[in-house]
Amino acid sequence: MSDYIVSARKYRPQTFDQVVGQEAIVTTLEHALASNKLAQALLFCGPRGVGKTTCARILARTINETDNPNDDNDFAFNIFELDAASNNSVDDIRNLIDQVRFPPQVGNYKVFVIDEVHMLSTSAFNAFLKTLEEPPAHAIFILATTEKHKILPTILSRCQIYDFKSIGIPDIKNHLEKIAKKEGVTYEDDALHLIAQKADGALRDALSIFDRLVTFGEGSLTLEGVSDTLNVLDYDTYFAITDACLENKIPEALHIFDKILRKGYDAQLFISGLGGHFRDLLVSQHPQTIELLDVGENTKAKYIEQGKKCMPQFLMDALDICNQADINYRASKNQRLTVEIALMQIGSLTQQGQPKKKSIA
Ligand SMILES: Nc1ncnc2c1ncn2[C@@H]1O[C@H](COP(=O)(O)OP(=O)(O)OP(=O)(O)O)[C@@H](O)[C@H]1O
Numbered sequence: 001m002s003d004y005i006v007s008a009r010k011y012r013p014q015t016f017d018q019v020v021g022q023e024a025i026v027t028t029l030e031h032a033l034a035s036n037k038l039a040q041a042l043l044f045c046g047p048r049g050v051g052k053t054t055c056a057r058i059l060a061r062t063i064n065e066t067d068n069p070n071d072d073n074d075f076a077f078n079i080f081e082l083d084a085a086s087n088n089s090v091d092d093i094r095n096l097i098d099q100v101r102f103p104p105q106v107g108n109y110k111v112f113v114i115d116e117v118h119m120l121s122t123s124a125f126n127a128f129l130k131t132l133e134e135p136p137a138h139a140i141f142i143l144a145t146t147e148k149h150k151i152l153p154t155i156l157s158r159c160q161i162y163d164f165k166s167i168g169i170p171d172i173k174n175h176l177e178k179i180a181k182k183e184g185v186t187y188e189d190d191a192l193h194l195i196a197q198k199a200d201g202a203l204r205d206a207l208s209i210f211d212r213l214v215t216f217g218e219g220s221l222t223l224e225g226v227s228d229t230l231n232v233l234d235y236d237t238y239f240a241i242t243d244a245c246l247e248n249k250i251p252e253a254l255h256i257f258d259k260i261l262r263k264g265y266d267a268q269l270f271i272s273g274l275g276g277h278f279r280d281l282l283v284s285q286h287p288q289t290i291e292l293l294d295v296g297e298n299t300k301a302k303y304i305e306q307g308k309k310c311m312p313q314f315l316m317d318a319l320d321i322c323n324q325a326d327i328n329y330r331a332s333k334n335q336r337l338t339v340e341i342a343l344m345q346i347g348s349l350t351q352q353g354q355p356k357k358k359s360i361a
């Protein structure tokens with residue numbers, strides 16, 4: 001067996017200051033701990049992979065350490081975790097309640113973490129309610145869920161609620177950068193950016209994509225490799241199409257589109273992506289909006305450069321055409337043609353003296 005550990009586990013934060021992008025939660029928890037105002041029942045809600053279980057474990061450890069700062073006991077056995085996704089019966093909850101009764105042998109608190117608490121059956125919920133209402137002084141409950149709306153109001157009203165947010169791209173990227181350095185992975189800034197973007201706010205997803213790509217790229221991450229593997233159209237394709245359209249080279253634009261289709265990309269994703277590209281060019285034209293451009297450093301420079309070549313009116317018209325094509329796409333009988341027409345229209349926008357409409361007379 002190899003001793004390879006996936007990054008999500010290897011880099012699970014052990015202390016609050018290592019938790020990324022949840023400053024509000026961490027500060028509140030730390031204050032509550034310091035001033036002894038921690039509720040006995042906490043509900044951690046938020047999207048998947050953003051640090052709920054991690055914070056529950058850190059809290060469980062900290063709360064016993066705070067009370068016995070000189071004690072170097074391992075408090076791991078004061079933490080009880082129940083995954084309600086697979087243990088959702090009344091019996092599972094009864095077992096848990098049995099554990100609640102007895103005070104801990106070391107430390108002052110027993111912490112019960114119930115993950116995916118929305119999966120508990122109704123009868124399990126009911127069995128749990130009493131304990132939650134009048135827990136013994138040594139018991140702390142941390143309920144975690146991705147689906148807050150599925151939690152019964154009777155439970156919600158008995159808990160202090162902590163809303164975890166999804167993690168922003170810069171935070172994810174920073175985190176990946178630190179890990180890449182520790183692991184000796186060479187990387188392009190834009191490659192990490194793309195991974196962070198793809199993770200859609202979930203740090204765990206970012207780490208597993210990272211692992212997969214590092215293995216695939218044999219220890220190095222390039223933008224090209226990453227976009228190829230993630231099957232995202234790379235920025236360069238959009239830059240090339242835009243250049244062709246600006247110079248009215250319609251055949252070239254159509255050829256690039258053909259190549260994209262032959263690589264197996266979806267035509268609608270392409271046309272909405274192209275719309276996004278024109279939007280990015282627009283925002284890159286002004287110092288006030290450039291921060292709305294969500295790409296890595298190298299790519300940003302390319303946007304600014306191409307942005308200089310485009311009249312704002314061209315970009316707005318092109319955006320409009322992409323938008324219309326995107327809307328019409330589903331209903332179209334010839335979807336490829338819908339996109340091709342859009343490309344031809346965009347490729348004609350800068351033509352000198354082009355009549356607005358062909359006169360019929
Ligand atoms: N805020 C964060 N800071 C640092 N690492 C994080 C953070 N969130 C997630 N991670 C990483 O992702 C892994 C999984 O996080 P965690 O188990 O805490 O997510 P979760 O919110 O409980 O997700 P789920 O809803 O799927 O249970 C952690 O081991 C850690 O490596």
Ligand SMILES: [Mg+2]
Nearest residue numbers: 052053115144
């Ligand atoms: Mg969890």
